[in-house]
Amino acid sequence: MDPITALLDDVLDEIAPQDAGAPADYIPELAAADTDRLAFAVVGPHGRVRAVGDDAAEFTIQSISKPFVLALALQELGRERVLARVGVEPSGEPFNAISLEMGTGRPANPMINAGAIAVSSLVPGGDVDERTARIVETLSAFAGRSLWVDEAVYASESATGDRNRALAHLLRSHGVLEGEVETAVEAYFRQCSLLVTVRDLAVMAATLAFGGVNPLTRRRVIDERVARDVLSIMGSCGMYDFSGEWMLRVGLPAKSGVSGGLLAVAPSQFGVAAFSPRLDTHGNSVRSVLVVEELAERFGMHMLESHESVAVPAVALETVEGGRVVRLGGELGFAGTERVVAILRGMGDELPPGATVTVDATGLGAAHPGAVVALQAEFETMPEGFVLLV
């Protein structure tokens, strides 16, 4: 076991004894889950999957499919057409709430069932099979392997799916649902019945973390802007009526499902997923929540935590003939330009006549467009002898 995996294992051991909650019981297949199962996986930028616990255990993806089908719809139709059918506001209500906007009939957001069904109905496809195929193909691209529908769970969901059918008919009565109710709900039931492991979910999360590129397959699945939109909506609404508290405690966009899965995304850092079937009253897996919270705590991943030097470039100074070279490395953000300029102005005071200062920004790992603009603007007011290479 490699050292980082050992760290994960340590987190798992700490959380394992928790036995609160109960598995979902709305269909017999979920109620029959082995409630002792616990698994946990992390995927970083190079696509290496580190997993501990019952990481080969398969379970149905359920609501965790929602952000990925949303990604598909956004990619195909654009933000505007999707938002014409569904809002992005948290409703403060449970996953199966009706929560339709007065007047328009738009569901509050794509993370509650009503919104997810509306979004699913937007996926191109003339019939259930065609649409399902398209969804499975996309989620498989996110996961980096071919996913399959658990036909027994699907049949059970379809047989007991009165509430979701009700939501679909309500949507259709408001003109929010595309096509027939049956096509929409059957495709939706199938998307929820896809079998995954925590390894799959962690890769899917990582694909969102790295701007839509699957770090395992190196394939771009969706555009960077779509990934950002999906993460924003997960950040606001991903954990149902626990979303605000999750933001407070963990601070990472996340999505949970009633089968006990949970994934969270640290943008540009990693994707993480956990699995444990016992749920709390919000419908979130008790131990999955704890595992992700602990990991975020240990790795300082809360996205609203301040870090002194985020996006401040590394600066290396070299004295060369005829002056100095300032090499910028790392990332240059808005805050960083202030630091760089302060250093340069200090150098300007002691610069011998005729000497030059060359600022080499070509080695920057990344720079915000605004930061570069700001730096260039600063250079226009610098004394003679300062040169910027970008």
Next chain:
Amino acid sequence: MDPITALLDDVLDEIAPQDAGAPADYIPELAAADTDRLAFAVVGPHGRVRAVGDDAAEFTIQSISKPFVLALALQELGRERVLARVGVEPSGEPFNAISLEMGTGRPANPMINAGAIAVSSLVPGGDVDERTARIVETLSAFAGRSLWVDEAVYASESATGDRNRALAHLLRSHGVLEGEVETAVEAYFRQCSLLVTVRDLAVMAATLAFGGVNPLTRRRVIDERVARDVLSIMGSCGMYDFSGEWMLRVGLPAKSGVSGGLLAVAPSQFGVAAFSPRLDTHGNSVRSVLVVEELAERFGMHMLESHESVAVPAVALETVEGGRVVRLGGELGFAGTERVVAILRGMGDELPPGATVTVDATGLGAAHPGAVVALQAEFETMPEGFVLLV
């Protein structure tokens, strides 16, 4: 005008012609606002205030006081005691919604009026004057200068404050309000009537951005953890029933007020504030929203955008006698350890016998605790000759 200020001026010019919306009219003082006013300010880590437009115009802080009084309550009482009185879930409802939790009577969150009044009632102070003094002192520390109450606005708010008194009585009937209704609402009306400029708000935002330390005065106003909590709640609930769309479009924790002010926080980067009295139907300033959105777009500040090299350290290699030195700069996050280890392992393959590789992490601007742990763990499995300096 310095170059960055010029940039802000450019953003202001772009937005200025927008004339949609109307000033708040619930008290005559607000309705009488000069609706043409527009101002904008940004404050970075060194506390330099860059401001454009009517940056000296004073206006009452109104709801923008809420996160700062929340910060005061969290600092004094701790998270647990505050959350016993108020939730942290977005309600999907307007600022003056009743939204009390069934059973407990807790307001949904501290950003709606009911929640803000409950929080304000927790501030230590035996009477209105004592409590107000404590609030003014704290908000002044956030702003870096002494703030004053606009007595005319205060008198007007108090005279017409039936809805807020109603909320306070409801809270008291549920045992959620501390002390007397009059003490609570009068202190609340005073906190809302504090006069600020965009410069003040930008400094206040920056104090949250930099972990609770005012970048102007260098004074710590609140603990880092409190700043994170406040930003988390602003992220979920700061823009009322527009919070989800704001997260989608801008991606920064923010808070608006009915007098037309708006502040937003890019953690570790900057605080920003805008002012323009005309409001949209959500009660947010039309032009302030656009200004902050445009700024975030130009500087790539959406917190859910992935950046290839965020928290990947700059790596400088030097060949020295007897081996090599790897100098790490910038920030080391979890994702970064993976990159460093990959480089080191590559070097290990080509390392001459007896040579050493010294990894110098002492130059890191910052490192997540988990990242350091991960790096140390990796070193235990490295071949002989690798030395880590931390």
Next chain:
Amino acid sequence: MDPITALLDDVLDEIAPQDAGAPADYIPELAAADTDRLAFAVVGPHGRVRAVGDDAAEFTIQSISKPFVLALALQELGRERVLARVGVEPSGEPFNAISLEMGTGRPANPMINAGAIAVSSLVPGGDVDERTARIVETLSAFAGRSLWVDEAVYASESATGDRNRALAHLLRSHGVLEGEVETAVEAYFRQCSLLVTVRDLAVMAATLAFGGVNPLTRRRVIDERVARDVLSIMGSCGMYDFSGEWMLRVGLPAKSGVSGGLLAVAPSQFGVAAFSPRLDTHGNSVRSVLVVEELAERFGMHMLESHESVAVPAVALETVEGGRVVRLGGELGFAGTERVVAILRGMGDELPPGATVTVDATGLGAAHPGAVVALQAEFETMPEGFVLLV
């Protein structure tokens, strides 16, 4: 034209010029209604139908079917089994509101669509045809002639019935709906598509007015207790979110439908119906409401108006040999016993020795059981010589 019909005609003339409102537009067949149509009919205890205006115009019964299908369910299953599936509380909400009781999922009452669908699903019948047949048979018995489904309207309702299907699925998800959703909603759409005239509706109303006996056919359609229950529920909930104001202004149990029909019941007095397609914002026909209100006003039919002599018997005194005979006629209620006893006691004071007073109650049209008990009880304390014939 007989004199009473002339009276009705006069009411009609008074209301005819009103042209506010618009016909329902949720299905094209209703939107295409001839909006000038206006009709009005009254049926008294002898079954004579007096009708004026477009009294031969047929229209679909729509929601006016609800109390009659409720009557059928109550008759077949009893009050308890019906109330296990549907409440009897007004919801203060529109006809198509969801209004399900927390926990049980029972619709608020049988007059909103959700409740009517639940009730309709209780009607015995293995499939749509069987159940529809049973419903048509009952409503025909109420109307005194065979009613027919308008197949075009039915097809249109079924094709656009997403909201009602949504309600049915919701009910089924709570275990409140009997059988399959399709069976329930198709039978419901058929019941709403029955063609009636105002003459039919007035006879149906009269059947409820006279305790379940159709005054035209003299056939008992339902039990007296069922009629009372249906009228009670119409009284509370029959006019949707206008029910309270209707009770205030008119004071008669009533039911309206979106095709413009309206019926009201003056218990033991008459049934009345009106028809005019233009609806107000509550979904009630503007002119039908006015017509019935005017009629109730002219005939003093508000059921909460006090009438000095309601249920006070007519008393006829005869002097006979050896004493007097007091003949009671009309109706004897509780209040009436007090009057009778007062008269008798007055007579007792002047009664010659040996004379008798015979109180002949055999000619009473009706007497409340309690009134008879009270009278008998009084007799036990009367002086000698008083004889009660019952």
Next chain:
Amino acid sequence: MDPITALLDDVLDEIAPQDAGAPADYIPELAAADTDRLAFAVVGPHGRVRAVGDDAAEFTIQSISKPFVLALALQELGRERVLARVGVEPSGEPFNAISLEMGTGRPANPMINAGAIAVSSLVPGGDVDERTARIVETLSAFAGRSLWVDEAVYASESATGDRNRALAHLLRSHGVLEGEVETAVEAYFRQCSLLVTVRDLAVMAATLAFGGVNPLTRRRVIDERVARDVLSIMGSCGMYDFSGEWMLRVGLPAKSGVSGGLLAVAPSQFGVAAFSPRLDTHGNSVRSVLVVEELAERFGMHMLESHESVAVPAVALETVEGGRVVRLGGELGFAGTERVVAILRGMGDELPPGATVTVDATGLGAAHPGAVVALQAEFETMPEGFVLLV
């Protein structure tokens, strides 16, 4: 004990063993009630009070004051001005629900607290004492004796009345409350703290039953139309979220209070009141509900029960020289005209030439205006020889 009182005693004995429920506990004075107390009174048209059980026990009137203060407001200001401030729709919600109409802020109806406070604020009176005096005077006129405020209960209600103050402030913020909040709520707390017995309540109910004339004092307290309006609103909303079921089971307008009182009105028949402190979950007295239900059942008082001869006149035929006299007695309603006309037409067929039929309607106890109009209209079409005396 007179025979009717004995009947009441019998009802009381039947219900007495019921011990479900608990007294209200929101103020200590109510919680301390002697829960065994049970009383019951009936008042008929002659003002005789028949009472059984603890009929001398005093308790505070609480919400039962609402219909009487409403009567006062309607009498003083007229229906239109009162309805501008409060609706008449049942809300399907508990007594302390907020239930304000969107847009106008009108409370749903005058029987919930918010509506009752709004109505109370309409009572003329410049300060609390003046307004209270006016209310006490009116309620005393309804009761037929001077009522007094229980100062301990009043003080307790005022001290703990945060929820009602909240409602009042909300109303004021919508411009629905007249004057100051404190004036309104203090007068309201005093009206609720009036001490009554079941005897008082029964007289008050009887005053409504007999069109606004107190049957004890023979004084007119309010107009007949106001009595009808108050009864209509009680019929729709008097029993909170149990109003629909009460209409189904009992069928009489009624009002309950948290101290355990309940009154009901059988228009033109009697007023009834009961008292027993233990309440059900709707806030209605368990045994008071049962007592009134039983009484209504025994006396057949459900107002939606059909009675064959209600408002059918007693008809006495006399053969006189030159023809016949038809004497009408009792009450003539619309339905009755049909019967009379049928008899007359039958006589017409056998009438000897030259003979007359005199219809003597002067002995009618009462006749609906419309019925007389109908009868006169019929006479215009009768053969010669028919004479109508009215």
